[in-house]
Amino acid sequence: MGGDDRVILITGASSGIGAAGARALAADGWRLVLASRSIERLEELAGELGGSERAIAVECDVMEWADQQAAVTVATEHFGRIDAAWANAGFGAQRSFLGDSVEHWRAMVLTNVYGAALTIRATLPGLKETRGHLLLTGSVAGRRYIPGSLYSATKHAVHGMAESVRQELDGTGARVTLIAPGIVDTPFFENLPLEQPLVAEDVARAVVFALSQPRHVDVNEILVRPTAQPL
Numbered sequence: 671m672g673g674d675d676r677v678i679l680i681t682g683a684s685s686g687i688g689a690a691g692a693r694a695l696a697a698d699g700w701r702l703v704l705a706s707r708s709i710e711r712l713e714e715l716a717g718e719l720g721g722s723e724r725a726i727a728v729e730c731d732v733m734e735w736a737d738q739q740a741a742v743t744v745a746t747e748h749f750g751r752i753d754a755a756w757a758n759a760g761f762g763a764q765r766s767f768l769g770d771s772v773e774h775w776r777a778m779v780l781t782n783v784y785g786a787a788l789t790i791r792a793t794l795p796g797l798k799e800t801r802g803h804l805l806l807t808g809s810v811a812g813r814r815y816i817p818g819s820l821y822s823a824t825k826h827a828v829h830g831m832a833e834s835v836r837q838e839l840d841g842t843g844a845r846v847t848l849i850a851p852g853i854v855d856t857p858f859f860e861n862l863p864l865e866q867p868l869v870a871e872d873v874a875r876a877v878v879f880a881l882s883q884p885r886h887v888d889v890n891e892i893l894v895r896p897t898a899q900p901l
């Protein structure tokens with residue numbers, strides 16, 4: 671099996687891309703630490719993926735440093751190591767600088783940017799030990815400029831962090847992959863803006879690809895759009 675019993679911690683594993691990634695990685699032989707705020711959904715998924723020998727659920731609000739540290743502690747105590755971490759938790763907002771509440775903005779910036787930075791900080795010591803692999807979920811929105819989109823700005827920040835941490839880790843043997851999806855059919859969208867979007871399993875395959883490369887290959891970025899997505 672590709673994962674060879676290696677251990678991955680995934681934030682935002684309760685839904686959409688994170689949950690599909692968890693299923694694909696479990697099928698590839700990875701053991702999983704599933705983190706998000708919805709503990710019941712995570713526990714259900716962990717059960718589906720083989721129970722505590724193969725997958726565990728950890729309640730974690732990525733905005734909280736104590737939660738992120740606790741997730742890493744639980745992972746390390748349970749499985750003895752962390753070989754990969756995937757900072758995937760995130761959500762969007764209306765496309766207008768007059769849209770949504772300022773509280774919604776605050777939570778989005780703290781989740782998408784600060785939360786991802788905390789995941790990096792919490793997992794980096796373990797990843798250096800195992801010469802492991804860090805993944806970050808960016809977005810096509812982190813590559814281009816979208817009118818009125820603070821969400822897009824948060825993803826530009828994630829793209830910046832991916833390259834910054836790659837440079838920091840250079841020479842340690844650890845690797846960094848930025849996964850930048852186009853439009854994916856998940857609960858992220860209330861109304862999908864495209865007729866034929868990606869499905870979460872399409873992104874999951876990209877994650878499995880990045881994680882299955884030989885040690886000397888570091889897939890730094892995968893941008894994957896639906897075949898028909900103009901921007």
Ligand SMILES: NC(=O)c1ccc[n+]([C@@H]2O[C@H](COP(=O)([O-])OP(=O)(O)OC[C@H]3O[C@@H](n4cnc5c(N)ncnc54)[C@H](OP(=O)(O)O)[C@@H]3O)[C@@H](O)[C@H]2O)c1
Binds near residue numbers: 685706732859
């Ligand atoms: N769908 C798309 O078109 C698309 C495109 C490009 C990039 N992305 C990115 O892909 C990632 C996953 O999104 P998705 O499409 O799979 O949406 P989703 O189905 O809504 O999943 C979002 C995940 O983030 C978690 N999350 C949100 N806030 C959190 C917090 N404070 N602490 C911990 N977990 C939190 C949610 O878990 P809980 O609610 O259980 O905490 C959930 O598991 C996000 O970073 C998103 O920006 C999505």
